[in-house]
Amino acid sequence: MERLLDVQNLHVSFDTHAGEVKAVRGVDFHLRKGETLAIVGESGSGKSVTTKALMRLIPNPPGRIKEGKMLFEGKDLVKISEKEMEKLRGKEISMIFQDPMTSLNPTMTVGKQIMEPLLKHQKMKKEAARKRAIELLALVGLPNPEARMKQYPHQFSGGQRQRVVIAIALACNPKILIADEPTTALDVTIQAQILELMKELQKKIETSIIFITHDLGVVANVADRVAVMYGGQIVETGTVDEIFYDPRHPYTWGLLSSMPSLDTEEGIALQAIPGTPPDLLNPPKGDAFALRSSYAMKIDFEQEPPVYQVSPTHFVKSWLLHPDAPAVEPPVNVRQTQRTMPQNFDKPVLVGGGR
């Protein structure tokens, strides 16, 4: 499948009074047509910043894209002008935000807010845009769409508002939909509904989705591939199965061990990851996760780990995969579900140097 989006060596920094906060430090990933890529990681890992950078929505100052490329259909989004970017936003790439309660304008009718991108990007006449907006509201499963067009956001519940936001995002049939924790602010039953809706709509309009979350349960439900972010870097990428059943990075192990699952045997405690995320004002020298990892070796504190390839789709940034590294056992919760992936190479191949 062709690569719709190819992000290469992306660096995003924020200039604060205390100094330069390096929020994203050399991120590479790609997105293929029609697939769902989940980006997971704890708060402050840089996942939101990465996607906001994709939309060029990072306020400047203080934020700036320091280096890297974001190739969308061959066009580098870092380099194009703000005017050109405006034409892409909402049309080719759109975004759903975390909190539906605050992401709609309280003083504008819902109908108008859905019509806006249609009028702007598709140059529709008002009447046509209205019809399309009603269709969209029906599409996202809101009953009585005609009447709801004239209502204001406060007349909608949280779940309904998120449906409206999805309708706005999908109005122009975008090629990429970025969903920044779209279910975090919703209660569990509504979460499931919204996820189902997104999957259903993805099939209908064949959009690719970048799904940001810290909820591994959600990842298992929606994603084709997963990128695990830590300290502004992607530490492991692979297919969902590879990440869940054959994880290789200690941080991924930590994430998985802290998540309850039906397979967890009785008597095995969930493990919290000790410590706090690294200070990105002064990022640690070697492996950013070393300070919190019980698997850390001496080299982890001195040199940044390179990237090893475990299978055609599975990449890990860790010294543990170095041929000279001692063999280690992942935590018990991970071992329980571990499987051997048929596609795996005989042994990890070094593909990228530590930056």
Added chain:
Amino acid sequence: MAKFVFKRLIYMVITLLIIATLTFFLMKLLPGSPLKNQEKLSPAQQEIILDKYGLNDPLPVQYVHYMANLFKGDLGLSFQYDNRPVSTMIGERIGPSAYLGFQAVVFGTIVGIILGLLAAIRQNSLLDYAATTVAVLGISIPSFVFAGLLQYYFAVKYPIFPVAAWEGFEYTVLPTIALSVFVIATVARYMRSELLEVLSSDYIMLARAKGISSFDIMVKHALRNALIPIITLLGPLAVNIMTGSLVIENIFGIPGIGQQFVRSIMTNDFTVIMGVTLFYSVLFIVVVFIVDILYGVIDPRIRLSGGKK
């Protein structure tokens, strides 16, 4: 909506009754008598006059009497100004105050909004600091200082405008500016902080993510939301300024109501004090009422119960 208006009207009448009652009794606590040339009148003469005006009756009787007249729309006659009806006096005096006040509020609001807008758009720029400085100065320096400076520079040193008096538009320019400084400062300050808050909100981010241009975001999304608190502020501010500033009216020789009010208090001119107080109150209550209605127009979340769903 009709139900809401009706309910509010009843509340407004009750509020006015309370204000009238309180003012009446407080006023009676003022020392002194409303008689002019008191020292030249014999006690017997004084008694006759006080009797004539009903000022010797017991307080409750006076109160009932006054309120009864008030309901008929009669504010009584001034004790000081040749028995002229209070309503006529207010009518004559309110014109210049209201005109000047209205002009100052409109001018001040427009300039204030523009200033706040520019400061917010160019946050932390030189322009922003300049606007903030203007706002701080405008709020902390009393208006008569500006009045004096304006007179000195624009009427004396460079005689562009007349120094004082009330004879046409050019006479209103300097007092309007002097009065509007406070409005400009207050509005600009609020506008800046409100707009900054709105601009950093999620729905502005979503609007940007939709591909809306910065200009359209400002006009269609941000301004309306930022104006909501300004409207609350503007109501009382407008009344304050329209009812006249004693100092400004004195400095520029404007025959306004502010002057009148203070003089009536100093001379125990009971009926005028009552009349002007009630007039101010009505104005204030009506403006607050209008602000409440406007709220609903601008912010659908506070659209009133009984309104269209």
